[in-house]
Amino acid sequence: MSKRIMYVCxxxxxxxxxxxQSVHQGATTMSKLCxxxxxxxxxxxxxxxxxQVRDLALAEINDRMATEARIGCRFHTT
Ligand code: FES
Incomplete structure (x- = not known):
C-alpha cells in the first residue's frame, strides 16, 4: 500500500x-461513499x-478476509 496521498476529488x-478509509468503515456503494x-x-x-479507488479498497477487504479465512481454517484443523 502506498503511503503517498493523492487528491481524487x-x-x-x-x-x-x-x-x-470510508470504504473500510462500510461505505461500499458509490452513493454511500459520495x-x-x-x-x-x-x-x-x-x-x-x-x-477505481473504491474497487481497490474492496479488493483489499476481500483479500484480507480470504487470508483470515485461510488462517482460521489452519488454526481450527491443527
Ligand atoms: S472533482 Fe468535482 S465533484 Fe469531485
Whole structure:
C-alpha cells in the first residue's frame, strides 16, 4: 500500500486515503461513499476515479478476509 496521498476529488479535497478509509468503515456503494465524503457531488469529474479507488479498497477487504479465512481454517484443523 502506498503511503503517498493523492487528491481524487478536487472540488471537495477528497483523497484516496479518505475514500479507502470510508470504504473500510462500510461505505461500499458509490452513493454511500459520495454522501459520506462529498466526492462526485459538484462537477462530477472525479466519479470514475473514485470508483477505481473504491474497487481497490474492496479488493483489499476481500483479500484480507480470504487470508483470515485461510488462517482460521489452519488454526481450527491443527
Ligand atoms: S472533482 Fe469531485 S465533484 Fe468535482
Amino acid at each position: 478536487l472540488c471537495h479535497g477528497v483523497t484516496d486515503r479518505d475514500i479507502r 454522501k459520506r465524503v462529498g466526492c462526485g457531488t459538484q462537477c462530477g469529474k472525479c466519479v470514475a476515479h473514485v470508483r
